[in-house]
Amino acid sequence: MVEIKTPEQIAKMREAGLVVAAMHRACAEAAVPGATTKDLDEVAAKVLAEHGAKPNFLGYGGFPGNICTSVNQVVVHGIPDRETVLSSGDIISIDAGAIVDGWHGDAAITVFVGEGHAPELHELSRVTEESLWAGIAAFRRGSRLVEISRAVEGYVKRQPRPASGKYGIIEDYGGHGIGSQMHMDPHLLNYVDRRRLVGRHNPKLVTGMCLAIEPMLSLGTPRTHVLEDEWTVETDDGSWSSHWEHSVALTERGPLVLTAVDGGRAKLAEYGVTAAPDPLG
Structure with missing residues (x-):
């Protein structure tokens, strides 16, 4: 069942989303050469504590971190540790989440560490x-x-091909519903699968729905595998990847990007869409 939120519940999710945005700002600043991914995790924990929020990743299915730190060929679910030291030229996806009064926020950014990155990255x-x-x-x-899947896939396919020959739209992972839990129905693919065009796989979009939309692309294969830690997901061919995500609510006055500081106003305007007013003012 898809959970439908009231305006008051969406306001709580907005609070959680702003905590996630603060976690991203702090972690991005800390993602410098010589830092470990555990250092970033500790930065995220400090932000959560400062806002009186709870982590939604820590302990989820046994996950040991406050955030996911996925470096280079790691697509998602990288575990923060002391052994992974960031170097200039790395890229890292920082996937962060927070809970405020039982309501969840979830978003991811890709950060460039130091200098020397190839233009194709x-x-x-x-x-x-x-x-x-x-x-x-x-x-x-x-x-x-x-139509969300179609828009993501369509945008990617309209772009010039990279030097590697193609962008791989990761097949095994995608977006999801979010609200009173971090992962809820519906599952959202980042490409169109014609086998999922009917029934519960393709619900109508209605006021009160909240989704975490999260495309993941590689510079090669769309296929991945999970490492022995049972969390870390890498591309099969070792190609580097990027991951971006926002939690979004559909309101009576349009979409509200819960994890964007401005609610999504600036970027949505580029697409001719007016973001909903921020319930927190």
């Missing part, structure tokens, strides 16, 4: 982030879930 991150916003702009009342 900057383009990889740009295309991934812009495909996220294309998906958010397609989150409209009366439409269907597949």
Whole structure:
């Protein structure tokens, strides 16, 4: 069942979303050469404590971190540790979440560590982030879930090919409903699967729905595997990847990007979409 939120519940999710945004700002500043991924996790824990919020990743299915730290060829679910030391030229996805009064926020950013990154890595991150916003702009009342998938995939396919030959839209992971739990129905693919166009796989988008929209792209294969730690997900061919995510609520006055500081106003305007007013003012 898809959980439908009241305006008051969406306001609580907005509070959680702003905590996530604060976690990202602090972690991005701390993602410097020589830092460990555990250092970033401790920064995230401090932000959570300062806001009186709880982590939604820590302990989830036994996950040992406050955030996921996925470096280079790691797509998602990288575990923070003391052994992984960031170097100039690395890229890292920081996936962060927070709970405020039982309501969840979840978002991810890709951060460039130091200097010396190839232009195709900057383009990889740009295309991934812009495909996220294309998906958010397609989150409209009366439409269907597949239109978000179509918008993400369509944006990626319209971009010039990278030097590696293609962008891989990761197949085994995607977005999800969010609210009183971090992962809820519906599951949201980042591409169109014609086998999922009917029934519960493709619900109508209605006021009160909240989704975590999260495209993941690689510079090669869309296929992945899980390491022996049972969490870390890498690309099969070792190609580097990017991950961007926002939690978004569909309100009577349009989409509200719960984990964006401005509620998504600036980026949605580029797509001709007016973001909903911020319930927190």
